[in-house]
């Protein structure tokens with residue numbers, strides 16, 4: 001098995017990728033300003049109301065507290081004509097991050113804001129928007145269709161293609177970020193500039209949400225936003241009202257996720273019958289304590305690169321790779337893994353990348369011409385780079401605990417059929433986590449939650465932390481269960497109760 005494949009397996013992220021790593025596109029030197037689809041209207045730097053923006057020209061936003069950052073933004077009719085929608089770039093010197101902003105379908109003037117990111121690392125939030133929870137979904141060759149259960153039903157929805165290199169984001173001279181910490185700084189600065197310019201959203205509740213590798217991103221991003229408030233206040237700006245984080249099928253603690261691979265493959269606890277034969281299960285069971293101990297010692301308590309790599313290799317081979325031989329979709333054990341050139345096992349995701357490669361669609365979005373002509377939902381270079389930097393082996397639970405202590409609520413929701421970032425592993429770390437509400441949380445039972453009188457999954461809540469499972473859903477909960485996922489999202493945001 002090649003090192004690359006091992007790393008990716010160890011990430012418990014995107015399996016069977018060797019063949020889908022396509023040509024990397026050289027992002028050349030930024031082109032002449034005149035060749036941009038959309039020029040910049042630099043006279044309008046004082047725009048404070050989003051609706052004043054143009055559809056054809058970007059307006060540029062700056063703030064003296066963030067001299068290295070600026071934002072280009074324009075209106076668009078893309079995806080949802082029932083609301084105001086905006087796209088643009090956050091420019092951080094030579095790095096340029098693309099974003100989408102869809103206003104709420106209910107009351108944009110009062111509704112909270114959801115920031116959404118996909119995982120990967122290297123996965124574009126276009127996957128989340130157009131396959132799962134955005135205002136339109138692109139699930140077949142017919143193109144975008146209005147999505148009634150979109151998460152902008154009762155909230156303003158913001159998605160950023162990050163880290164740089166993902167999706168329509170680009171760098172002038174091949175710059176990239178090497179860690180989630182660096183990505184967090186860019187995102188926090190963007191949010192500060194955004195709220196500072198658009199007064200109508202200032203002080204509004206912000207919920208930072210994401211899936212999969214966002215179990216690493218979101219706790220770090222939210223911590224950065226929270227800590228940044230000290231600086232904002234000192235410089236006379238309004239603090240960002242970070243209200244909650246929401247993580248779906250997250251990878252937040254590799255040391256508890258690996259052992260859960262045994263349970264998912266060899267017991268009934270997954271809700272399904274064992275999928276491996278007895279001899280494989282016995283071998284796996286024997287590897288569990290060794291894997292746990294080795295990761296804890298070499299990756300978590302103290303990062304020793306060589307030893308940590310070896311530990312990950314051992315755990316992946318012993319506990320994760322047996323799933324490959326089954327041909328099952330590791331993101332949904334009730335399905336077969338389909339051949340895909342985009343998100344592994346989901347062939348339909350090629351419709352999204354094809355649509356976002358159409359020149360007129362890019363024109364409408366204001367996509368920079370220096371981005372590759374074929375849109376790709378996964379930046380494999382980024383995936384490899386962060387993997388090689390051991391970005392994935394840390395535990396983000398200390399960040400989650402620290403956010404809880406500061407009254408930032410935390411929702412951990414998990415589709416029950418997912419293997420890769422499954423509910424067993426996620427439940428385990430929520431129970432193990434040390435924080436002042438821990439005892440209260442551990443005392444609670446897992447109870448049923450319902451939608452329209454029908455069981456939707458299980459829930460355990462206390463002191464601002466909720467752990468929720470979603471029945472009949474895999475890794476991408478809003479794709480599999482759009483109605484239940486929207487209900488969960490709205491109850492969490494507005495009723496604070498599942």
Ligand SMILES: *[C@@H]1O[C@H](CO)[C@@H](O)[C@H](O)[C@H]1NC(C)=O
Pocket residue numbers: 112203204205206241243
């Ligand atoms: C922050 O947002 C929450 C949720 O919308 C809201 O209840 C609260 O009043 C807001 N806080 C401030 C200081 O505006």
Ligand SMILES: *[C@@H]1O[C@H](CO)[C@@H](O)[C@H](O)[C@H]1NC(C)=O
Pocket residue numbers: 023374
């Ligand atoms: C872009 O996609 C088209 C059709 O899917 C393919 O024929 C072409 O080779 C691709 N171009 C690049 C640069 O990958």
